[in-house]
Amino acid sequence: MSQKLKGFWVLGALAGLLMLGMGAKPALADSVTYVMNNGNAGLTSCAGCTGPYANVTVTLTSATTATVTITSIDTGGYTYLLGEVGVNVHAPSFTAAFVSASNSLPGSAGFSAGTWSNEGSKNMDGFGSFNQVFGGVQFNNTATSITISLTNTGGTWASAGDVLTAGGGALPAAVHSYACLDPCTVTEGAASTGFATVPEPASIALLGTGMLAIAGALRRRKKQTVVAN
Numbered sequence: 001m002s003q004k005l006k007g008f009w010v011l012g013a014l015a016g017l018l019m020l021g022m023g024a025k026p027a028l029a030d031s032v033t034y035v036m037n038n039g040n041a042g043l044t045s046c047a048g049c050t051g052p053y054a055n056v057t058v059t060l061t062s063a064t065t066a067t068v069t070i071t072s073i074d075t076g077g078y079t080y081l082l083g084e085v086g087v088n089v090h091a092p093s094f095t096a097a098f099v100s101a102s103n104s105l106p107g108s109a110g111f112s113a114g115t116w117s118n119e120g121s122k123n124m125d126g127f128g129s130f131n132q133v134f135g136g137v138q139f140n141n142t143a144t145s146i147t148i149s150l151t152n153t154g155g156t157w158a159s160a161g162d163v164l165t166a167g168g169g170a171l172p173a174a175v176h177s178y179a180c181l182d183p184c185t186v187t188e189g190a191a192s193t194g195f196a197t198v199p200e201p202a203s204i205a206l207l208g209t210g211m212l213a214i215a216g217a218l219r220r221r222k223k224q225t226v227v228a229n
Contacts, residue, residue: 040126042194053196063156081142084135084176088165092154099147110186113143124174
């Protein structure tokens with residue numbers, strides 16, 4: 001394998017590691033999924049409530065429009081129901097709209113996901129302020145999936161990864177989650193409740209710095225090989 005091909009292979013592998021480090025799963029070119037696996041003390045207070053808690057999928061539908069779907073995760077014997085969702089939209093100005101909410105648990109469980117309220121900008125306990133939050137529901141109206149639409153009124157997005165902010169101390173998304181022991185019912189209630197988000201931006205920045213350092217080392221090695229030849 002040539003030195004050039006080796007360099008491309010290593011950089012590709014590092015890019016994949018960076019995606020995993022920021023809680024993002026590679027998907028289609030116009031879609032990205034973040035995994036919420038960082039719960040606060042309230043959510044992790046029950047034994048086994050270690051997550052992951054939810055997936056956040058951003059789909060770019062045009063240069064100025066996108067949808068965000070938050071889906072709860074059932075893992076470790078718990079269903080993590082959604083009671084509030086917040087995102088940090090990467091745009092100088094934007095509009096947001098509630099699209100739908102649903103609860104996939106059996107009707108006998110007693111849940112009925114309703115229409116969620118636009119709460120504007122709000123602090124999500126322990127994870128800072130988010131410039132767009134939807135919520136205002138009681139436990140019996142929690143959801144396993146919610147979709148919102150976003151319109152960038154102050155610019156454009158180049159990719160799905162540009163839609164939400166991740167960096168500068170800001171987190172892309174967070175949820176208020178209820179850990180409900182399976183089989184989950186309204187009567188049973190929640191074993192714990194709290195907030196969850198994606199990994200901290202600091203760890204993302206650290207991975208990015210490591211990638212740049214290794215890329216620089218590869219370039220220097222290539223130059224040395226050329227001189228030696």
